[in-house]
Amino acid sequence: MSVTEQRPIISKLEKQELYRLLAEGKRVDGRSLFQHRNLSVQLGYIEKAEGSALVELGNTKILAAVKVGVALPFADTPNEGILIVNAELVPLASPVFEPGPPSEESISLARYVDRSIRESKTVDLSSLCIVPGRSVYSLYIDLYILDYDGNLIDASVIASVNALGTTMLPKYSVEGQNIKKLDESFKLELKDYPVSLTYAFLGDKYVVDPCLNEEYASDFTVSITVKSDDRFCAIQKNGGGMLSPKSFLDLLEKSITLGKELRRVAYSQLVKND
Amino acid sequence: MGEKISLFKEDGRRTDGRAPDELRPIKIKVGVLSNAQGSAYIEQGKNKILAAVYGPKEALPKHISLPDRCILRCRYHMAPFSTPERKSPAPSRREIELSMVIRNALEPLVMTSLFPRTVIDIFIEVLQADGGTRCAGLTAAVLALADAGIPLRGLTAACAVGKAEGKVIVDLNDIEDKYGEADMPIAYNPTLDGITLIQMDGIMSKEEIEQALSLAITATQKIHKMQVDALKERFSLSRREV
Numbered sequence: 001m002s003v004t005e006q007r008p009i010i011s012k013l014e015k016q017e018l019y020r021l022l023a024e025g026k027r028v029d030g031r032s033l034f035q036h037r038n039l040s041v042q043l044g045y046i047e048k049a050e051g052s053a054l055v056e057l058g059n060t061k062i063l064a065a066v067k068v069g070v071a072l073p074f075a076d077t078p079n080e081g082i083l084i085v086n087a088e089l090v091p092l093a094s095p096v097f098e099p100g101p102p103s104e105e106s107i108s109l110a111r112y113v114d115r116s117i118r119e120s121k122t123v124d125l126s127s128l129c130i131v132p133g134r135s136v137y138s139l140y141i142d143l144y145i146l147d148y149d150g151n152l153i154d155a156s157v158i159a160s161v162n163a164l165g166t167t168m169l170p171k172y173s174v175e176g177q178n179i180k181k182l183d184e185s186f187k188l189e190l191k192d193y194p195v196s197l198t199y200a201f202l203g204d205k206y207v208v209d210p211c212l213n214e215e216y217a218s219d220f221t222v223s224i225t226v227k228s229d230d231r232f233c234a235i236q237k238n239g240g241g242m243l244s245p246k247s248f249l250d251l252l253e254k255s256i257t258l259g260k261e262l263r264r265v266a267y268s269q270l271v272k273n274d
Numbered sequence: 275m276g277e278k279i280s281l282f283k284e285d286g287r288r289t290d291g292r293a294p295d296e297l298r299p300i301k302i303k304v305g306v307l308s309n310a311q312g313s314a315y316i317e318q319g320k321n322k323i324l325a326a327v328y329g330p331k332e333a334l335p336k337h338i339s340l341p342d343r344c345i346l347r348c349r350y351h352m353a354p355f356s357t358p359e360r361k362s363p364a365p366s367r368r369e370i371e372l373s374m375v376i377r378n379a380l381e382p383l384v385m386t387s388l389f390p391r392t393v394i395d396i397f398i399e400v401l402q403a404d405g406g407t408r409c410a411g412l413t414a415a416v417l418a419l420a421d422a423g424i425p426l427r428g429l430t431a432a433c434a435v436g437k438a439e440g441k442v443i444v445d446l447n448d449i450e451d452k453y454g455e456a457d458m459p460i461a462y463n464p465t466l467d468g469i470t471l472i473q474m475d476g477i478m479s480k481e482e483i484e485q486a487l488s489l490a491i492t493a494t495q496k497i498h499k500m501q502v503d504a505l506k507e508r509f510s511l512s513r514r515e516v
Binding site for chain 2: 002003111222227230235238241243253256
């Protein structure tokens with residue numbers, strides 16, 4: 001059952017200060033309303049994974065790793081590889097992350113990242129078939145949240161796409177119905193570079209890339225994923241509150257502009273390597 | 275998805291004969307269960323969904339309660355026989371996410387500060403699924419809350435919009451949901467002009483989303499009217515019983 005979340009209380013003073021600054025078009029950490037925090041991407045952080053990336057967005061730190069295997073395809077897609085996204089809110093990252101079965105937050109985070117990658121066709125799953133109906137590549141993306149200062153969604157999409165962009169797949173030789181792993185490998189080709197933009201709504205104002213205090217003080221957040229061709233592939237409102245249709249349309253417009261900028265920064269190393 | 279499935283017939287109508295902006299037939303009944311404080315049943319196309327509300331009641335264990343408001347608990351669940359392949363009754367990741375987005379859509383409607391330290395349980399049980407179950411379930415859940423006499427800021431109706439074969443369509447059925455290009459469930463409150471639930475998967479341009487949103491607003495206004503009618507019917511009935 002989904003239960004009303006018990007948000008850590010942020011002090012009244014802090015909240016008032018947030019709102020006062022917003023009214024002047026400013027934010028607590030000195031950013032403007034539509035400015036992202038500093039983003040750093042380190043590719044290939046985990047050597048034992050076929051692909052990985054460590055992403056820091058301000059103080060939010062996320063490690064994404066891709067493990068590759070061979071699996072039986074799903075019955076309805078016999079010629080397609082398998083892509084599975086899982087997110088772990090690691091307890092060492094925050095006092096609000098607790099050990100135990102996956103929380104609804106981690107499930108919805110993983111599902112949103114999955115939609116952003118799957119719907120944008122960042123990975124061409126039909127290119128991941130080895131023997132139709134029998135053997136296909138399986139890509140497991142595991143997201144490890146290592147430090148939590150808000151906006152897990154945007155950082156997770158960036159980490160996942162960067163990890164996929166560094167992924168090397170082992171080659172297999174096919175002999176009849178059997179397959180044999182070879183020593184060679186090849187690079188996973190990315191077909192798109194999606195970025196997610198998350199906005200926190202505080203009263204009648206909204207900001208992009210909220211830090212944790214802004215998230216706690218917000219009424220709700222809206223995440224929007226934009227593809228390289230400026231079309232959208234995933235949207236989700238999280239939290240209560242009401243979004244006016246007009247604000248929603250403004251967000252779409254804004255996301256196209258902000259998405260271009262963020263994409264350039266987020267995937268500069270991948271594009272350079274190509 | 276090997277074989278090509280056509281989502282439009284030659285006359286431009288959809289597989290079930292509807293126009294692109296046409297809703298499926300909807301039947302709503304309020305007050306259908308005897309034990310729940312409030313309940314509602316909805317049929318939308320082949321969807322058959324029950325919603326029930328228990329509460330406000332004391333929130334136990336005590337640590338889950340909040341001192342200044344009631345908390346909401348929501349469970350969206352699909353019956354094992356609701357889909358072509360049997361669905362395991364254990365909650366899937368999808369059901370956990372939908373329970374959350376439905377609760378998020380209900381939070382701004384319920385006047386929670388009137389019932390501090392209590393809990394309201396909302397159960398949505400999908401008996402038969404045919405695309406758009408979260409929306410139909412939410413439409414019914416709002417009525418179950420109203421039926422339970424819980425003060426609400428308004429009614430919210432929900433409907434999915436999306437895109438199939440390049441055309442923007444409203445109220446996607448199961449096939450359109452599976453083989454179409456995009457699905458965007460929306461819950462909208464026409465009196466407060468607010469979206470309480472929005473999700474999307476699939477690919478749409480800004481212009482297509484704008485068009486889809488305006489279709490969703492028209493569609494939810496129609497469903498909202500049906501919600502009001504269903505409530506009126508419920509209460510005129512109880513008056514006669516007295």
